Amino acid sequence: MRASDLLPPLLLLLACGTVFRKTDVYGAFLRGAERGLRLLPTMAGAVIPLVAILGMLLASGFPALLEGLLGPLFSSLGLSPGLLPVVLLRPLSGSAALSAASELLRAEGPLSVSSRIALAVLAAGETTFYVAGLYLAGRKTRFLPAMLLSSLLGDFAALLLSFLLILHFFQNSP
Secondary structure (H helix, E strand, C coil), X not given: CCHXXXXXXXXXXXXXXXXXXXXXXXXXXXXXXXXXXXXXXXXXXXXXXXXXXXXXXXXXXXXXXXXXXXXXXXXXXXXXXXXXXXXXXXXXXXXXXXXXHHHHHHHHCCCCHHHHHHHHHHHHCCCHHXXXXXXXXXXCCCCHHHHHHHHHHHHHHHHXXXXXHHHHHHCCCC
């Protein structure tokens, strides 16, 4: 059974549930949309500076500097230096990391160890700074450093497990 086969019965079940509970679905939809639109300026105030900072970071040449510093380490592990941008960009921007991964896939093919690690990093990692900016927009919290630290540790754990598992299972693959 495919997941798409579950959607029609699920929608029918939801429709029956709203009829039996006498829920005003359209009114609930409108209230939710209104609350979402009220939140939009707060979210935009957090996302726009993050996008600007990311653009400045990428334009500054900082990723190239890190590639130069960490590239020999990756090469010594038998990995492509093209994997480094994926690893560095994933906590900052999902689309930039996806673009870097597609360049790596184009250059090395989908079956290389570096490409497989890049795809695992894309799937397992999180855009930590974007999510933090979005969820904490307009909130005064003293937990931001702890939240960022725990999120970055989770990103590092996902990265490390991606490396170890792919190297273990696919090191001798074509």
